[in-house]
Amino acid sequence: MRVSVTDDPATTTTSRTGGPPAPADPLRTASFAELRSLFAMEPDAVHLNTGTIGVMPYEVLDVNDRVTREWNGGLRNVYPPGMYPEHRAAIGRAFGVDQDEMVICHNATEGVARVINGLDLHEGDEVVTTSHECYSVLSNFNLLRNRHRITLTVLTPPVGPDVTAEEIVDLFARAITPRTKVLAFAAVTLFTGTRMPVRQLCDLAQRHGLTTVVDGALLPGLFDTDLRALGPDFVTCSGSKFQCGPLGTGLLYVRNKVHPEHNPLPLPTFWPVISTWYPMMGAPPPRTTTRVESYNMGDYLQSAGSASIARGAALAKACELWDRIGRDRIERHAVALGDHTRARIAERFGVESLYSPLTDGRLTAPVVAFNPFPDPSDGWNITKFARLVDELENRHRIWTRWTEFDIAGSPHQHYAARICTHLYNTADEVDQAVDAIADLVRELS
């Protein structure tokens, strides 16, 4: 059943980022069972793989379709709307930043490639990152390694239920040398679902005068996030995962002013590669040292030829829906389901089956990676995990995925089953998935 959601204000609420009280919105008080009907989900399918791709709401699909048709034929100037000034401002507000710091891009990979290749790095400069980053992060840094002869230090972060934020921060701290220029890490790792201690790592970076590049692919739509308050220089995000926008959308945050309470460091030199409006002669003014931008870096990055106006509008619609539902509510729901998932997995397969953090609540996310097989050596048996995920789909119509990653001190490539929970999931679905996995594990063991 499709529920019609109107913008008719009935009650009032306040936004996380302040401002005048907003009119009440039925979405703000709708139950999650009701909210589920907003989404174009396949009936009888259990979608527990939002970390790969989310489900678009019907309204987002409609906007995408409508705007595509509106701009078909080229009878109007397509360039101004492709700068998305209003959408960027609205989305920026949802994430605690300004329009000049927010870019709608094509996906997290494009965003991270533009950031990494825009860094002012030279031969001998060091970047510290982890082997648990998305391959788009590692491949782009390797490109810099080949192109500029930078040094790439790749750490393997600790995994498992007892990992603490301090362990992770200490690992990075020990890797920093006088030549280190950049720390790069995920906000939530896609392989083990570790919510990295972003604020602490940014504090560490700031103490050493380092630039921070955060892969926030799994951040928007999941965590109610004030990007500025986290303190990074760059955050690249997917629009099509937890934010449930169309495929081929992403967000890019570029720090473009100095708010000392969040990040007192001067703005890093940055080259906005892929830009139409970067000056064709001369250079932009010096980067600001205050809370007021010296120029709109977001515009430089946003101007990249003709844009997919419809996809940008659809992503903006998804963000608007999230704001109306309440990003804080969504986070609480997804996180609670993630906690439920961890508990069920620990109960069924043992706490030691978890690759995701458990005891340090600062590191937990509703992205749960685990090895359900009783034989530890199955942890590096790709065929068993591939079969498990395939059979979950084929027999039970439950969508998950398997991931692969290094574990410090182990010679093997390890594999995990991964369950992601979101606002459209239920505890029953998680229970159903865990039961089905247990049955399949018995069969495959």
Place this chain on the structure above:
Amino acid sequence: MTVAPYRPEPAHAVPPRRGGTLRVAAPTDAAPLDPSCAPASAAPFVRLHTRQLVTWQTARDVRDWQAVTPVPDLALDVPSTWNAGLGASHRSYVFHMRPGVRWDTPDRRPVTAYDVVRGFKRMCNPVRPSPSLAYFATTVRGMAGFATAWAAATTRRAADAATLAAYQNAHEIPGVFALDDETLVIELARPALDFVQMLALPAASAVPVEHDAFVPGSPEATAHLRVNGPYRVRRHRPGEWVELVRNPAWEPAVDPYRRAEADRVELRLSDGTGRADGPAGPAEVSAAPAVGGLPAAEPVDGGLGWVLDPYLVLNLRDPVWADLRVRQAAALAVDRTAVADLYRRHRPGVPVRVAGSLIPPGNAGYGTADPYPTPEGAGDPARARDLLASAGHADNPPLVLIHPHSGLGPEVAHACAAGLIRAGIPTRAVGLADAAYAEALRRPGTTGGWQLAVAARVPDWLEHNGRVFAQAMLQATPVPGGANHGGYASPEVDALIERALDAAEPWRADAAWQAAAERAVADVAVVPILHRAPVVTPRQPDRVDGLRPLPAQGYAVDLTAVRPEVDG
């Protein structure tokens, strides 16, 4: 000098006839058909009957870079991060076996991941270890330990086939294991830029359980080879000839990169004295001799894969070389220009350059530094004599300079000996049949005394290939194999080699390879003489067609694709 590009074979308007007998002249030592102990130079012969996880495709145009990139053979794909066969650390490779590939056993059993595991173990056998073992032992997790433990165990036991098989089957290489028949995992001790290239070597062939009944490299093993390639051994006379016929279990549909044009392939093995052309007529295809390359061949202008041909090996186990000044005198004594002249006479049109460095152009780690330059490259006997005098080197018996009978081995040896004698180093050139020469290099301690050897080194692959020179020729490894014929051992060079092997960046690896090579040449571990352009066999359309080179296998001809003349 301008080099004409290799002429691509013209496309046929009508399908050529298949069948006939292909006769191939090959040095006896170049064609050991047991892949477990075959050197890289035997790859074109091993290709006839045995497949690896990856292989090479032939090149219509030798400048085609696709021909130097491995393609999937027994594997369905070359592992990558894209196909989930390779993780971020590049230390774990997952191979999925191609379905439908079968052994020529009575039951036509499928080739499985376990057969590849067996192949990896068998290359470590202590009786006839693979010449490529050092590459793998320094790369694959636990392989060095497996090889050394097996060698240690064998010194205490008999080395018959049953004993070898028992050890092999009771022990595992930690980093090489099958998950099931279709899935193989290979874990590396460290990432390797060239690991996939290594997997195309004969040593990395799948091996069936039937081979456990034979000692690796033995005539019995060759006579009873079980195969998965287009041909199988029908008859075999050790050291003289091998007759291969079509393998009925081979399915072209599951072998994208081999053909089987001829009905029969005769390998006529030569000891270097020209015996290969038998009564049935001359061979249509010849394999390159160890030194000098093929005569009447066409040079390749692709810029890749130049050859160190020739160089002098100093047998450093002999105390005559203990003093660096004596080695330096030898380096200064050689008249490289004279050798270059004889190459130009005997190999007209093939570019050669006087070499001061170990790694030739077109290979990773190439450098131009020459620590012992001489006027016009013609040697400096006066300086050599001074060095000998300062070292107190006098009145020694003549040094023995061994060389192969085949190719330009004798000419090079006599030119080098002349230079050495001129500088006050009495030298006697001793020619050996190819097999004896290869054995002398492989086991210098048991094959009689020699102090010098004429040799050449063709790269085993062409991309990221610094190790095929610097590691193979210079590293003091705990495992046998490689081409460190002189027994060179230098902690400093070994450290540079380790640095190169550890490098994740090609440019950093190349710098370390170059440094290692320069250090070793300064030590006079070897004496580089010439860098020679690679060559390909010219087409002979009147007698044979389909001569397609395999650039990554020394530009050798793909014997499976050759179409001999068919009557009627």
